[in-house]
Amino acid sequence: LAKTTQPISMDSYEGQEVNITCSHNNIATNDYITWYQQFPSQGPRFIIQGYKTKVTNEVASLFIPADRKSSTLSLPRVSLSDTAVYYCLVGDENNAGNMLTFGGGTRLMVKP
């Protein structure tokens, strides 16, 4: 299983760009990288998914280097409402085990 490692916590200020890196040294060829956001007392919400290079949507960007052993979630100009726990998961929907294993996540605190 492709285990993921993330920083336990990060602090930022409103308006700053936040980059959260996830290490997944054992990523398999068919594995995708998916990031979720979780607010207290809520279920996780899908943020972004990628396989290689860069993916961007309306809320975030995901940078994946050529070796795919890590990925970086980039949140532009964070606000207080971005305070949450962010999880990265690695896996292949045809081999669901990895996609269901949540690591510790990164607790992001955005300050005014």
Add this chain to the structure above:
Amino acid sequence: GAVVSQHPSWVICKSGTSVKIECRSLDFQATTMFWYRQFPKQSLMLMATSNEGSKATYEQGVEKDKFLINHASLTLSTLTVTSAHPEDSSFYICSMRPEGRKAGQQPANQPQHFGDGTRLSIL
């Protein structure tokens, strides 16, 4: 799209009570559904995987006779915590993965869609 409704959102009950949690997809179908448990300040832990029309698969250490899962249809799964005790108090979350992805649809690897969880407190 891909909305998962879970209820109740919170339950407080006496020890020995059985509690049923319902998870329903509102705008998609899912052959496979997942149930997680999350303790305070901890990550999500997968409890079981249910497939429509067959028995659920439980993770190691999860008692199948205590946590009954019924995957009644492609849009509904229920988790019943039988004879709940204080140590069963936790945050329970369901998730589903949509079926029938269209060609070229993004994301390519279908992510899970989660309910908003059920806070279970056993007195």
